[in-house]
Amino acid sequence: MTRWNIAITGFGAIGKGVAQIIQERRQRYRELYDADVRIVGVCGSRAGLIDHNGLDWSSDAGLTLRPGETGPGFVQRAQADVLIEAGPTDFETGGPGYTYIKEALSQGTHAICISKGALVFDYAGLAELARANAVQLKISGATSAALPTIDLLQYNLAGCQILEVEGILTGTTNFVLDSMMSGMGFADAVIEAQHLGYAEPDPRFDVEGWDTACKVNILANAAFGACLKLQDIPRDGIDQITPADIQRWKAEGKVPKLVGRIQNETGNVRASVELKTYPFDHPFARVDATMKAVRVATDVMGEITVMGVTGPSATAAAALKDFEHLLIADVHCMPRAT
Amino acid sequence: MTRWNIAITGFGAIGKGVAQIIQERRQRYRELYDADVRIVGVCGSRAGLIDHNGLDWSSDAGLTLRPGETGPGFVQRAQADVLIEAGPTDFETGGPGYTYIKEALSQGTHAICISKGALVFDYAGLAELARANAVQLKISGATSAALPTIDLLQYNLAGCQILEVEGILTGTTNFVLDSMMSGMGFADAVIEAQHLGYAEPDPRFDVEGWDTACKVNILANAAFGACLKLQDIPRDGIDQITPADIQRWKAEGKVPKLVGRIQNETGNVRASVELKTYPFDHPFARVDATMKAVRVATDVMGEITVMGVTGPSATAAAALKDFEHLLIADVHCMPRAT
Numbered sequence: 001m002t003r004w005n006i007a008i009t010g011f012g013a014i015g016k017g018v019a020q021i022i023q024e025r026r027q028r029y030r031e032l033y034d035a036d037v038r039i040v041g042v043c044g045s046r047a048g049l050i051d052h053n054g055l056d057w058s059s060d061a062g063l064t065l066r067p068g069e070t071g072p073g074f075v076q077r078a079q080a081d082v083l084i085e086a087g088p089t090d091f092e093t094g095g096p097g098y099t100y101i102k103e104a105l106s107q108g109t110h111a112i113c114i115s116k117g118a119l120v121f122d123y124a125g126l127a128e129l130a131r132a133n134a135v136q137l138k139i140s141g142a143t144s145a146a147l148p149t150i151d152l153l154q155y156n157l158a159g160c161q162i163l164e165v166e167g168i169l170t171g172t173t174n175f176v177l178d179s180m181m182s183g184m185g186f187a188d189a190v191i192e193a194q195h196l197g198y199a200e201p202d203p204r205f206d207v208e209g210w211d212t213a214c215k216v217n218i219l220a221n222a223a224f225g226a227c228l229k230l231q232d233i234p235r236d237g238i239d240q241i242t243p244a245d246i247q248r249w250k251a252e253g254k255v256p257k258l259v260g261r262i263q264n265e266t267g268n269v270r271a272s273v274e275l276k277t278y279p280f281d282h283p284f285a286r287v288d289a290t291m292k293a294v295r296v297a298t299d300v301m302g303e304i305t306v307m308g309v310t311g312p313s314a315t316a317a318a319a320l321k322d323f324e325h326l327l328i329a330d331v332h333c334m335p336r337a338t
Numbered sequence: 339m340t341r342w343n344i345a346i347t348g349f350g351a352i353g354k355g356v357a358q359i360i361q362e363r364r365q366r367y368r369e370l371y372d373a374d375v376r377i378v379g380v381c382g383s384r385a386g387l388i389d390h391n392g393l394d395w396s397s398d399a400g401l402t403l404r405p406g407e408t409g410p411g412f413v414q415r416a417q418a419d420v421l422i423e424a425g426p427t428d429f430e431t432g433g434p435g436y437t438y439i440k441e442a443l444s445q446g447t448h449a450i451c452i453s454k455g456a457l458v459f460d461y462a463g464l465a466e467l468a469r470a471n472a473v474q475l476k477i478s479g480a481t482s483a484a485l486p487t488i489d490l491l492q493y494n495l496a497g498c499q500i501l502e503v504e505g506i507l508t509g510t511t512n513f514v515l516d517s518m519m520s521g522m523g524f525a526d527a528v529i530e531a532q533h534l535g536y537a538e539p540d541p542r543f544d545v546e547g548w549d550t551a552c553k554v555n556i557l558a559n560a561a562f563g564a565c566l567k568l569q570d571i572p573r574d575g576i577d578q579i580t581p582a583d584i585q586r587w588k589a590e591g592k593v594p595k596l597v598g599r600i601q602n603e604t605g606n607v608r609a610s611v612e613l614k615t616y617p618f619d620h621p622f623a624r625v626d627a628t629m630k631a632v633r634v635a636t637d638v639m640g641e642i643t644v645m646g647v648t649g650p651s652a653t654a655a656a657a658l659k660d661f662e663h664l665l666i667a668d669v670h671c672m673p674r675a676t
Contacts, residue, residue, distance in 0.1 A: 021497075021638065025497065028497075146639035146640060146642065147642075148486075148490075148494040148642070151493060151494055152486075152494070155489060155493055155494075155663070155666075156486040156489055156490070156493075156494065156659070157659070158659045158662035158663060158666065159359075159363065159366075159655065159658050159659050159661075159662045160655060160659075281624065283621075283624060283645065286619065286621060286624070300359065300651050300652065300654075300655040301484035301646070301647070301652050301655050301656075302484060302646065302647030302652060303646070303647060304484065304485075304486070304644065304645070304646045305644070305645045305646070306642065306643070306644045306645075307621065307642070307643045307644075308639070308640065308641070308642045308643070309639070309640030309641060313638045313639075314638065314639050314640060316638075317497065317498060317638040317639050318639075320497050321494070321495070321496045321497050321498075323497075324496035324497045325493070325496060328493075328496065329667065
């Protein structure tokens with residue numbers, strides 16, 4: 001049985017969701033991968049807890065975090081095999097997550113990223129650090145949760161030349177646009193999205209298109225080896241939309257969507273965030289409030305369109321999909337059976 | 339540089355397409371995976387050719403096959419690292435492909451299957467043989483080409499409990515149904531599908547639902563560890579549809595689709611092929627003549643729907659997606675960088 005120790009940095013709703021699913025799947029990990037998976041450390045912004053034998057989740061009250069067990073050094077003290085970074089997104093400095101991920105990769109710990117900040121701030125640097133230490137940098141949780149994005153580009157379409165990627169990647173904006181087309185006002189729709197847990201704490205991050213811009217930025221750099229910076233990405237938002245716009249689109253039989261685009265013209269990779277309208281019979285027109293979607297154009301596999309739901313449990317599940325990929329790769333690398 | 343020798347059994351349109359794409363991608367394989375990929379053997383039903391240094395594709399006339407270089411023993415003589423099986427589908431006996439795949443797995447050669455016969459005939463036996471010899475049995479090319487199916491279930495949704503799979507998996511039936519809804523007669527639509535290269539040589543295989551039944555059979559056994567036989571799968575076809583049916587569906591605003599279904603009720607896996615009708619606003623209603631689609635319901639990731647195009651180049655590309663997954667796994671298994 002192989003021991004897998006996991007540390008979680010950022011212990012809000014999503015971090016706790018990750019921990020809960022891991023606990024629920026421990027038996028599955030044992031049976032499928034002969035893996036003894038334990039959470040050996042968690043930390044938030046002010047407190048945390050480390051137990052190298054695995055944290056005790058038996059108490060109904062949950063974990064009692066120790067003030068100060070956080071910040072630089074937490075990752076070294078936890079000495080996990082895998083770090084799952086679920087802190088807040090700060091794409092201007094990378095935030096604490098950037099430090100955690102660098103600490104992890106440098107010491108030979110795989111990093112699974114849910115927060116986008118560090119990846120937007122310095123994907124290339126982190127990817128190079130991962131390569132140098134022969135560990136993985138996984139990003140599914142940061143690039144649209146349950147919707148396959150990076151794995152669609154790198155795995156399902158392996159071998160294809162990818163010509164274009166277009167995606168409805170932000171749950172909030174899709175929900176707000178859908179609600180506005182149904183007659184709700186912009187402000188009310190944003191509040192509703194926050195109630196439903198789609199919106200980031202600061203809704204401007206979503207409605208001004210930053211969330212989608214971050215995701216296409218990460219995808220372009222990770223899947224196409226581009227070196228785009230956030231400021232290289234022209235960005236529409238949905239906060240300027242007027243009732244007159246809504247009426248006009250309805251009259252034209254069009255559906256508005258905020259989409260992230262990546263265009264790959266052999267070597268020249270461009271990304272953008274665009275407010276586009278689609279006719280009712282376009283697949284994207286049917287991607288309603290609670291869904292996300294991505295369309296990929298390739299050379300030999302034509303076009304693939306994927307639609308999926310959004311939501312917090314899906315984000316945690318996406319990070320654990322990344323973890324399961326580490327387990328699968330590990331099993332494939334087992335010595336030849338005799 | 340790692341040497342990868344490939345043998346191709348079944349050298350019709352798809353086998354030749356596979357060979358062509360491999361030749362086009364040799365430089366890519368070198369750059370991305372440090373892999374020197376060569377085709378060392380090909381064979382059809384009556385002739386073949388083996389060159390352990392790699393076959394010479396420089397002549398415009400193509401390869402001159404040697405009569406008799408085929409059948410049992412070909413795989414041992416080719417001594418490839420990877421077998422790509424692209425022969426005709428015989429799901430009653432497994433056909434020659436079954437022998438080729440068994441020979442390959444037994445000698446430690448990975449097997450990538452495009453033809454469905456051997457997988458339907460004895461998936462469990464072949465999977466066990468692959469495990470015992472620590473090689474991979476890959477099936478993307480046999481389960482709906484460019485449309486992600488087995489990799490969607492095993493990779494994109496890794497960790498999820500999969501509750502139900504429903505798919506439009508056969509290009510021919512989808513094309514014929516679409517054409518009939520547009521006013522074309524059944525027989526003419528089948529001939530048109532054959533002209534376009536969707537239909538199997540014997541159209542009954544498609545229109546009687548066998549093709550879809552084979553695909554859900556393989557997927558149920560591969561992704562859910564079921565032990566279903568083809569005769570366990572209730573099967574509708576589209577050959578009994580009357581003009582009156584078409585008129586009624588139009589009047590009801592419904593769209594007919596032949597779908598394969600897998601239902602997984604914890605331990606109890608059932609599969610079926612059903613002629614179902616969908617309202618115009620259902621995603622499947624928009625999956626037109628040239629497309630396929632699959633919808634998967636999960637526990638923590640909700641529902642994912644994927645739509646893709648069909649066609650011969652997509653089938654060859656799917657087999658080479660499987661090959662690329664072998665290369666990716668191999669790179670991941672490289673010793674730690676220093």
